[in-house]
Amino acid sequence: MKEVSIHVGQRIRLYRKTKNLTIETFAGMIHKSKATVSKYENGDISIDIETLFTIAQALGVPVNQLIDYEEIGEEKGEKGEIIKHNLSKSKYYMYFYDGRRSRIARNVIEVQDGGEDSGVFSANMYASLEDLSNYYQCKLLYHGTMRKGDTFINFNFENQNNKVERMFMYAINSFNNGGRMEGLCCCLSTQPILPACFKFLMVSDILEETDDLKEKLKVSKEDIRLLKKMNMFVVSDHA
Secondary structure (H helix, E strand, O other): OHHHHHHHHHHHHHHHHHOOOOHHHHHHHOOOOHHHHHHHHHOOOOOOHHHHHHHHHHHOOOHHHOOOOOOEEEEEOOOOOEEEEEOOEEEEEEEEEEOOOOEEEEEEEEEEOOOOOOOEEEEEEEEEEOOHHHHHHOOEEEEEEEEEOOOEEEEEEEEOOOOOOEEEEEEEOOOOOOOEEEEEEEEEOOOOOOEEEEEEEEEOOOOOOOHHHHHHHOOOHHHHHHHHHHOOOOOOOOO
């Protein structure tokens, strides 16, 4: 299946770029030529298991993060069109307002199915995206877990380029309420590097980035009132 080789190659390129490694530097680390690495990343040639583990070690990631191939299924829509969907992963779109740049920040979270028994799922977050349809071109990549309960849901992520940074997201589990979930995210901000906490909105479908959405993501007067009253930053389930 060439699709598997293409997927693995995309993952290798993603993690290599996240580590700010050139093809030449990375090729030297795994004792391969630049041409061979390029063929790996383009999915032109398959990778033997020993080399795959060598690549994972050089990138500082578990090998399963390179081989999490997405099985794609097809079904007919209401108008007879073919709709492709992922059989092994769930995808969510996460938005927050970046006041430093005065714009909505776009992110994609992928959750690997298979943790129903324990309630713990493997997850990736592709952060600071320009194009939601091409999330492998992310500026930051996080890997971690999602823990899902009846009432609350949380994500615990680690920055794949800076292991010092952890991101923790907590929210009311309200995907059954219109497919929207509002919560708080705690992490390290950049420029300046400081501990930070902000509101986010997570949805199962891409949102139109309107002024109303921007206002919903900003700190509101009600948020400030509750902050002063309770001496803590909280959000309620009013997404």
